[in-house]
Amino acid sequence: MEKKTFLTLFVVLVISQVNCRNSSTLKTRKKAQILGFDWKNCGQPDAPAVLKSLKVSPDPISIPGDLTASASGSTSVELASPLSLNVTLEKEVAGFWVKIPCLEELGSCHYKDACDLLNQVIPPGQDCPEPLPTYGLPCHCPFKAGSYSLPESDFYLPDMDLPYWLTNGHYRVQGVLGSQGQELGCLKIALALHSD
Template sequence: MDKVLFLALTLSLLAVLTQVNCSSSKLKRVRRAQVLGFDWKNCGKPDDPAVLKTLNLSPDPISIPGDLIASASGSTAVELKSPLSLDVTLEKEVVGIWVKIPCVDELGSCHYRDICDILNQLIPPGQDCPEPLHTYGLPCRCPFKAGSYSLPKSDFYLPNMDLPYWLTNGNYRVQGVLSSQGKELSCVKVALSLNSDN
């Protein structure tokens, strides 16, 4: 995961998602879940300007609900401002074959036209960034200025959540490509296993 703003965006979204609860009839309440074998790597081009240098999550497995300890660092050589598009490819392993999950209700392999708009909806302008981003002076909405970002080891609480029925158990791969005006800025791949009780 050597592409950065994904640091700021990933941390912003992580902090925000711990506070957001979706309410859709297509989602089901997960009483308990575990994320096992979380792994990430960079998938971008050598000249991508946004670089996530480190991302550490513990414990392994991560329990939901439960406590999560996260630290990260990265940098961006350019200001990351609206519009910032994000292309997500989500795959699930089915009998040894990786199957691409289509975009359904904004979940799955989706194209998001502007992550900045989404961040503004989750954390309205003028509102403080959630902790611990606020304490460390890390941004949670666009623009993300050029420079280096670092989140020391920080505690997060992951609450109960609602998940689509197809996203509750299995091995997953996720790739995110961040772009602006057709130019790739960053690319990150994540792999994990999810086990849940209904």
């Protein structure tokens, strides 16, 4: 992800799918574990925004709990508002991948501006959370063209409300970032979720 370009995409994908803070959907506070986290680029070979590396540990990742992550990536263009984000969320059911529809802005949804999603997570004017400032990584649009990296860093994942329909199972998430009808980058994430 990065210089927040790709960490941003990852954060937007994960938080938009799990946080649910603007959703009135029935929520349940659960302890959860993420197992078998994997990722890959799914854009064209010449895509402007590319994640080059992403490592997370431990496996499983506990929520709430500690997470260690490192990432690097690059963008050959400035990423500025509006940045469209098309998310496809699928769950494996009886050996088949089933697309989860967009339910109150969660699931397989189109977001008109990923920059707005970031502003919901970290309001404008609020300091970026550590360790981003330590490494000169922004947390708001625009993201200047360039190469970015986040050295191995520790994070704490707080307790969060999970929507009632986000049950145990295997999930795939694909996020396609775009601007003015042009695809800028694509990222696929696979994981298994286990919650109490």
